[in-house]
Amino acid sequence: MTEVNNEENKIIKPDYCDPELFCTALPKEVPRMNNIIQKFYDWAQANSLWLLAFGTGCGSIEMRPLYTARYDISRYGIAPRPTPRQSNLFIISGYVSVKTLKRIIRSYEQMQNPKFVIGLGSCTINGGMYWDSYNTINRLDHYIPVDVYVAGCMPRPEALIAGFDELKKRIKEGRGEGANEYAKNFAWYKANQKKIIKDWDMPDYNW
Amino acid sequence: MKELIERLRSKFNAKNIKEQRKNFVFITVEKKDLEGCVLYLKEFEGYGHLTLLTALDWIEKDQFELVYHLHNYSNKTDVSVKTFIDRKNPTMVSINNLWAGARVYEREIKELFGIDFPGCPRVNDPFALEGWHEIPPMRKDFDTKKYSEETYFPRPGRYTKDNVAQMEEQLYPVEAEVKNGIAETVRKK
Amino acid sequence: MKPIWNDTKEYDLKSGKYVKIWQGPQHPGVTGNMSLELLLEGDEIKLLKTHVGYLHRGFEKLMERRKFINCFPIVCRICVPEPDTNEYLFAAAAEELSGIEIPERAKWIRALNLEMARLGATVMGLGGQAGSFGLGTIGQWAVAHRDFLLDSFEELTGGRIYHMYIVPGGVRYEIPEGFEGRLEKTLVKIEKLLSDIDKVMFNNAVFKSRSKGLARIPKDWIEPFGINGTTARASGVSYDVRKDHPYLIYDQLDFNVTTGTEGDVYARTELRREECLLSINLIRQILAKMPKSGPVRTFIPDIMHWKIPAGETYVRAESGRGEYGYYMVTDGSEYPQRVHVKGPSYTHAMSLLEKLAEGNTNADIFGIMVSLQTYPPEIER
Numbered sequence: 001m002t003e004v005n006n007e008e009n010k011i012i013k014p015d016y017c018d019p020e021l022f023c024t025a026l027p028k029e030v031p032r033m034n035n036i037i038q039k040f041y042d043w044a045q046a047n048s049l050w051l052l053a054f055g056t057g058c059g060s061i062e063m064r065p066l067y068t069a070r071y072d073i074s075r076y077g078i079a080p081r082p083t084p085r086q087s088n089l090f091i092i093s094g095y096v097s098v099k100t101l102k103r104i105i106r107s108y109e110q111m112q113n114p115k116f117v118i119g120l121g122s123c124t125i126n127g128g129m130y131w132d133s134y135n136t137i138n139r140l141d142h143y144i145p146v147d148v149y150v151a152g153c154m155p156r157p158e159a160l161i162a163g164f165d166e167l168k169k170r171i172k173e174g175r176g177e178g179a180n181e182y183a184k185n186f187a188w189y190k191a192n193q194k195k196i197i198k199d200w201d202m203p204d205y206n207w
Numbered sequence: 208m209k210e211l212i213e214r215l216r217s218k219f220n221a222k223n224i225k226e227q228r229k230n231f232v233f234i235t236v237e238k239k240d241l242e243g244c245v246l247y248l249k250e251f252e253g254y255g256h257l258t259l260l261t262a263l264d265w266i267e268k269d270q271f272e273l274v275y276h277l278h279n280y281s282n283k284t285d286v287s288v289k290t291f292i293d294r295k296n297p298t299m300v301s302i303n304n305l306w307a308g309a310r311v312y313e314r315e316i317k318e319l320f321g322i323d324f325p326g327c328p329r330v331n332d333p334f335a336l337e338g339w340h341e342i343p344p345m346r347k348d349f350d351t352k353k354y355s356e357e358t359y360f361p362r363p364g365r366y367t368k369d370n371v372a373q374m375e376e377q378l379y380p381v382e383a384e385v386k387n388g389i390a391e392t393v394r395k396k
Numbered sequence: 397m398k399p400i401w402n403d404t405k406e407y408d409l410k411s412g413k414y415v416k417i418w419q420g421p422q423h424p425g426v427t428g429n430m431s432l433e434l435l436l437e438g439d440e441i442k443l444l445k446t447h448v449g450y451l452h453r454g455f456e457k458l459m460e461r462r463k464f465i466n467c468f469p470i471v472c473r474i475c476v477p478e479p480d481t482n483e484y485l486f487a488a489a490a491e492e493l494s495g496i497e498i499p500e501r502a503k504w505i506r507a508l509n510l511e512m513a514r515l516g517a518t519v520m521g522l523g524g525q526a527g528s529f530g531l532g533t534i535g536q537w538a539v540a541h542r543d544f545l546l547d548s549f550e551e552l553t554g555g556r557i558y559h560m561y562i563v564p565g566g567v568r569y570e571i572p573e574g575f576e577g578r579l580e581k582t583l584v585k586i587e588k589l590l591s592d593i594d595k596v597m598f599n600n601a602v603f604k605s606r607s608k609g610l611a612r613i614p615k616d617w618i619e620p621f622g623i624n625g626t627t628a629r630a631s632g633v634s635y636d637v638r639k640d641h642p643y644l645i646y647d648q649l650d651f652n653v654t655t656g657t658e659g660d661v662y663a664r665t666e667l668r669r670e671e672c673l674l675s676i677n678l679i680r681q682i683l684a685k686m687p688k689s690g691p692v693r694t695f696i697p698d699i700m701h702w703k704i705p706a707g708e709t710y711v712r713a714e715s716g717r718g719e720y721g722y723y724m725v726t727d728g729s730e731y732p733q734r735v736h737v738k739g740p741s742y743t744h745a746m747s748l749l750e751k752l753a754e755g756n757t758n759a760d761i762f763g764i765m766v767s768l769q770t771y772p773p774e775i776e777r
Contacts, residue, residue: 308743335449
């Protein structure tokens with residue numbers, strides 16, 4: 001277990017947090033094995049990306065045509081799943097308001113390891129159109145680790161497919177280490193998250 | 208429309224009457240007359256559809272303006288009833304008894320402008336914001352750019368071209384130089 | 397005075413009789429991003445509270461610190477399936493306040509653009525309605541056919557989703573050569589899709605038995621709840637902005653407003669199908685009656701420093717979901733003083749859905765929600 005459980009970043013247990021229902025353990029780093037089995041794992045993970053069907057912003061309207069016969073992401077082994085427990089790819093489709101960010105963090109933490117994040121649209125990179133808005137975040141990578149960004153407002157489905165290809169390449173090269181990064185820099189991510197989510201009423205790591 | 212304006216003028220002392228289009232008029236009434244005025248328009252003149260209810264912040268006049276936009280289905284006309292309220296401790300009478308849909312508007316205005324509507328159900332529930340501790344964001348004295356830069360880690364590298372300066376330099380180079388005081392120094396040399 | 401709708405009844409959650417569940421925002425059935433807080437007794441909904449704000453970007457605040465022309469790229473982002481209505485309304489409000497007349501041909505092209513956007517949004521809405529009752533096939537068909545329309549948009553405007561084609565003073569470009577023929581092919585495809593939907597959805601016994609009589613809106617609710625668009629027309633109120641307050645060139649087109657009588661989910665869905673046919677008909681009329689040549693844009697001098705005289709106005713247009721309105725106040729400077737966006741489903745999603753859900757079952761709530769055409773980005777903006 002990483003040593004982040006200090007005074008500033010202590011686990012909050014609200015009244016309704018029944019310790020039998022909530023796991024309060026902190027995320028663990030899983031070291032990579034440098035052998036052929038790890039390579040096989042990487043290859044297998046790259047070819048079964050199951051994305052979480054959570055349209056967090058307006059980019060989700062271009063995710064819908066991806067499932068139809070014209071773009072058909074099933075042929076790449078990518079399928080939408082309705083629950084975070086079954087998925088390992090989170091597409092943050094567009095701007096993230098503070099209220100949504102709280103749900104994104106919960107969903108992200110509930111996803112299985114190894115997990116990957118694609119930031120879709122300019123809004124996730126630097127705020128995009130809403131760079132001066134009081135309710136949307138500017139940089140997604142300060143709150144959760146991001147593997148691939150797809151630029152554009154809004155990106156075409158082809159751009160998203162190219163983003164998937166890029167992600168696959170990264171995973172095969174062994175660079176899809178978002179979950180480990182999150183565990184390693186857990187205190188930093190939590191501090192950033194708590195800076196903008198003022199009424200934090202959930203456990204710190206709600207797996 | 209003319210007769211309606213006359214009736215409103217005599218009954219509710221409507222001022223600032225402005226006909227924007229031939230079937231669309233803006234009127235301003237006192238705060239105390241507002242509920243009676245919209246009730247009269249709804250019950251006796253057939254303006255049964257509340258199209259929108261919104262607020263404006265006139266920070267120079269130290270006032271909030273509330274706009275009640277009403278529509279009449281039968282003769283296809285609109286009346287926009289406006290009223291000014293004080294900017295300090297702003298409260299307004301709730302009209303959720305007249306329109307069930309008005310409670311949503313009032314909840315939104317309560318959150319984004321801080322105008323209170325006592326008696327409106329769920330008016331204190333958060334609408335769009337969660338855990339907001341600043342002043343209501345739609346007020347003019349709230350600076351959204353400053354707040355965003357302080358809170359949300361702006362990515363370095365964004366620069367803005369000031370349109371005025373850029374166009375002045377391109378279109379009127381001499382005047383721009385004069386304005387910036389460069390030409391003076393050049394001439395002196 | 398007695399309130400129209402009294403929902404102050406308290407439910408004792410600790411009695412074990414009721415269960416409270418949350419659906420959304422991470423829920424595939426929810427349109428857009430909102431969450432429903434349901435209080436259930438068995439399968440019956442006792443109390444529903446809708447929560448919006450997941451997509452709040454503060455558009456109205458952002459517009460106050462952008463110049464008029466800089467507002468154009470952001471207004472279309474308010475409504476994702478149908479952005480053109482926003483562009484048109486912002487342009488129309490600014491043009492009305494500054495007294496700019498747009499060329500005749502630009503009006504026709506704007507109307508064409510708006511009708512295409514309506515058609516795309518309505519077709520996708522039909523698919524969503526089918527999907528909420530478990531007919532996922534139609535959802536796939538509808539999205540795929542909307543893609544053909546997006547191709548036409550790309551050809552006309554250069555963008556698939558956000559077009560920014562309508563600009564102050566007219567539209568940006570001329571229609572490309574041979575566009576009419578290619579659009580006609582898409583329209584024929586969509587007509588065929590609608591006849592297929594007839595077979596699979598409107599004659600489907602499961603869909604009929606589930607949606608008939610579900611969430612009936614009586615006619616006397618229309619005014620208190622501020623209902624508009626197809627939702628109001630399904631209950632028998634003949635109100636269509638294109639007919640009642642003709643804007644652009646809608647007074648020169650020949651069409652009738654269709655109304656339903658039942659006011660239930662089936663009637664609303666059926667009416668949406670009629671809207672698709674009407675849009676196809678209007679696009680054909682526009683292409684036939686449009687003046688074949690002429691300017692498409694009025695020149696506005698010094699657009700970066702465009703100052704609009706002090707004034708205020710409210711403009712409205714019929715979007716796929718109902719009356720869209722923009723209330724704009726200017727004070728003579730380069731920046732708008734206030735822009736208020738009134739989305740068509742503003743009151744539908746909040747007060748009306750909460751009222752309609754009472755007494756219905758948990759399984760039907762998404763069918764009701766989609767049939768009201770709720771769309772969160774225009775509610776919280």
